[in-house]
Amino acid sequence: MIYDSKSENNILTKILEQSYDSASFLFDISKGANVILKESGQIFIANSIFFKMFELEFNVFQKDLFLKDLFEDNENETLEKFLKNRISDPYNSPKTSIFQTILESGKSMIVILTAIRIPGTNNILVSATEPKKPLEDILEAPENNAYKSGFKKTFSKYLDDEDESRDYAFEKEDSKNYPVKRNDLRNYQLEILNEILISANSSFTLNRMLDNVLDIISTHLGFEINYIYLKNSDGKTANIISAFGAPHFFIESQKNLDVRSWPYNLIFYAGQAKYIENLPDVTISRHDLNILENLGALSYAAIPLISDNTVIGALYTAKAYEGTFTSFEKETLEIIGKEISNIILRGMLQDKLEKECIEARQCFGLILDDINDLNENLMRSVESIKDPKKSLNELAKLMSKDIHENRLIINNLKIIREIGDSSNIQLKKVILDESIRKIIPRYPTIKIKYTDSLYCVYSDEYLPEVFANLINFMLDLGTDSSDIIIEAEAVSDSVILSVESTGPGLSDEEKLLLFSDFDEENIHLDAKSLGLYTAFILLKHYNGRITVADRVAGNRGKGLSFKIGLIRYYDES
Known part of the structure; x- marks a missing residue:
């Protein structure tokens, strides 16, 4: 580097x-x-x-x-x-x-x-x-209360003489809130888990499934506020996917989380459960105080959701009127966290399968409709050759255009098929200048301005198709007289590219909706949107991002500007 x-x-x-x-x-x-x-x-x-x-x-x-x-x-x-x-x-x-x-x-x-x-x-x-005690050990030895401390000693102020009074308080709370014997509490845990499993099997979507889980936690354990984060594919961030009882402003401000930062990395990377409680002589950090104040709660817990030795998200739950969690509540939350991790993974796989089926149907629709229409146009052009009144030069141009559009659709369908299996995506070093220079000869009648940047990025051999599809989209908005301007700039560990046109742009509403439909379940693809969709999912696989705006702010007539963010590759030489 x-x-x-x-x-x-x-x-x-x-x-x-x-x-x-x-x-x-x-x-x-x-x-x-x-x-x-x-x-x-x-x-x-x-x-x-x-x-x-x-x-x-x-x-x-x-x-x-x-x-x-x-x-x-x-x-x-x-x-x-x-x-x-x-x-x-x-x-x-x-x-x-x-x-x-x-x-x-x-x-x-x-x-x-x-x-x-x-x-x-x-x-x-x-x-x-130091690691927390494994959940299996806790369940085998319920009398061991070492796990109740929540935070590790190295990460919070902790008083050793608190253990005895803390354990006494928990035993007292257990007997007060749950007037049954210990083995009856186990049965109650099983009852909660069974209800969660039944609800999961009767839910058709992941979101509905998680909403039901949070409702069950609230009903059976009496926790007023619950929400679930799921990690994104980039492994660096997480989003709130389901919430129950949390204030709307809190969800809006906390819905996107950088899980690499303290203290979230303890939960999302080290896989440690965290309990923030109002106990005598225990200092609560400013970060945790802010969460409690914004939630309107006296205590909260964060339980990592681990599936196949990987943290896929976290369950957050809070009490509005009680400052501590009993040992039974902690134990139950961690059991629930372990169980719903597998449910979530199953739901994610189901959603992925459904999305791939939708994409497959869209692709078949394109084949049946758009490609068929193009072939019909070609056949009419061929028939027109027999007409002496038709100019052969004009017919050749029409046929060439139809063949070109046909090739674009087939090429994009091929890319979608290839990246449908994520195992086919092998990110590697790609020289940005070569990728952009590769597509310029495809547009002999268009003026494309680009200055070599010498940057390298993580992507694959399909990167040129991102730029080609964006250029095709912008040219479809205007005329072939539009100029295309491509610029690259290094910002931290990313390379930011702007792909701009000098032709007509889009309205504010059109810009707002341009990419939003691609994340929906019922996306509709046609010959015009297929190229944009291909560029969008390629960037998603590269862990990149894309936004759209006016080239000149507030003036849609001056052209369109796409901003692309890619992860920069540092050459070790």
């Missing part, structure tokens, strides 16, 4: 300054065991919690210290590979792995490491924490 050493030093200097700032995101707000590594794995800087967690003295920095020195020899190869992959990760998304170490005191410790490359450098930020 190519980085300017001066820029890298500036970035690291800012991080060093943050380490002494009480409002620092990296070192103080997280209250985590954080460390910055050089590309070699050598420790560059670590906070005090990191020293405490690994039982280190500050004088260890008098010699070169590598992160692998803190772990067992049999872990070194795996750790080095884990760190190396963070440098080469094209998406630069946080990744989590588990390692084992033996401390100076002889204590054996399991450590969860979450690592990400610091943008603009080849350095790695690593956050360490």
Whole structure:
């Protein structure tokens, strides 16, 4: 990767300054065991919690210290590979792995490491924490109350002498709220799960299924506020897909979440349940206080939804009138989270299958209608050759146009078929200039302006078709006299491209609806929208994005402007 050493030093200097700032995101707000590594794995800087967690003295920095020195020899190869992959990760998304170490005191410790490359450098930020107790162990040993603490000790202020009073409070709450014996509580849990399963099997859509689940949680457990996040395909963000009882303004402000940031990465990457409760002498962070205030709640819980060892989302639930969760409630929530994870995965697969079926029907419709019409036009043109009054030159132009439109439809249908199976999509380094230069000769009568940028992006051999389909769409709006202007600019880890025309544009309403239909279940494709749809789904597979606006703000007559965002590829040379 190519980085300017001066820029890298500036970035690291800012991080060093943050380490002494009480409002620092990296070192103080997280209250985590954080460390910055050089590309070699050598420790560059670590906070005090990191020293405490690994039982280190500050004088260890008098010699070169590598992160692998803190772990067992049999872990070194795996750790080095884990760190190396963070440098080469094209998406630069946080990744989590588990390692084992033996401390100076002889204590054996399991450590969860979450690592990400610091943008603009080849350095790695690593956050360490100890894992929570597995749910299976909790269910086998209900008398063990260690799991009730919610947050890990490394991430929140915690008083050891709170355990006894906390457990006593939970036992008291259990007997108060649920006047049955422990084995009866187990039966009640099974009753809730059975109702969830019955509801899931009777629901036709994923959204309806999740709405029913939240309604059951509210009815049986009495939680007033519930909502569910699902991670997006980019692995970096999550959206609220279902909500019950949450204020509308809260849903609007929190519906899109960056799951890489603290403290969401604990839930969406480390897979740890989180309980925020109003307990004596326990400090609640500013972040959690804001959530409680906006929800109008006294306590809330976040339960990771894990399927096939992958966190696919999170269940959030809150109490408006009680400041704690009982042990029964925590146990039940985690059981529900485990069960609905499989339900959600099944629903996602079902939705994907239905969408592919809809796409297949649309493709068949295009074949039967548009291609058939084009073939009819060709046949009429061929018949017209026999008419001595018809100009052969004019007929040749008409036939050439019909054949060209036919080829465009077939080519786009081929692309849709290829990317229908995500296993066929292998993102790789693509030189942007070559992709754009490749399509320019297709338009000999159009003036296309482009200056080489030397940027590379993550995509595949179909990238030129994105630009070709956008150009075709803009040309269909006006005349062949329109100019096309393509420009590229690097912004952080992305390359932003503008594809503009000087011909007629679209109304504000048309621009607003241009891509919205492509995410709907009942999309309608025709010869005109097929190209735009092909460009849209290609960019989606590239983890890219696209927007549309007037080339000149407020003047639709001056042309259209598409903005495309692609992930930048950094050449290691």
